[in-house]
Amino acid sequence: MxxxxxxxxxxxxxxxxxxxxxxxxxxxxxxxSPSAAPGVSTVKEIAVTIAGRQVTPPPGRVEVTKGQTVRITVTGDAADELHVHGYDKAADLQPGTPATIEFVADRDGLFEVETHDSKLQLLQLVVR
Known part of the structure; x- marks a missing residue:
């Protein structure tokens, strides 16, 4: 038993x-982590600083996966407008105050992120 x-x-x-x-x-x-469950999207955080017309980090390409959430935060030393071309997302920049744009990268391609008044390229977003 x-x-x-x-x-x-x-x-x-x-x-x-x-x-x-x-x-x-x-x-x-x-x-x-890369071992996250399939279909779980992580947020791609991108932080940019503008001081004396100098962009930090220097403008370059940032790759994200299609369907991923992108959060771009920019802090500048002058009033301007932050713009993500192709997604038509914009935010006002005020000196010393971070401005954030968040969206789902749901279109393949190469998209410019820039300031409108000072015409500074901040980065190129590559969505694949």
């Missing part, structure tokens, strides 16, 4: 395995 504990051992093992899986899933997706 088997003891009650011996009969429950397979059930307890399956329960412990399920709990371990559930505990691992939120950690992978919350950290935005």
């Amino acid at each position: 088997t003891s009650p504990l011996a009969r429950r051992r397979p059930l307890l093992a399956a329960l412990m395995f399920g709990v371990a899986l559930l505990m691992a899933l939120p950690m992978a997706t919350a950290c935005g």
Whole structure:
């Protein structure tokens, strides 16, 4: 005759395995790691500073995955307008105050991000 504990051992093992899986899933997706669950989109954060007409980091290409959320935050030392071409997203820039544009990159292509008045290129967004 088997003891009650011996009969429950397979059930307890399956329960412990399920709990371990559930505990691992939120950690992978919350950290935005490559092991995140399929279909879970992480936010691509891009921070740019403008001081004395100098853009930091220097203008370059930033690649994102189609469907990914993009958050661009710009802090400048002069009033201007931030604009993402192709997505028609804009934000007013006030000296010393960060301005943020957030959107889902749902179109493939190369998109300029610039200031309108000072005509500074901040970056090129590549969506694939």
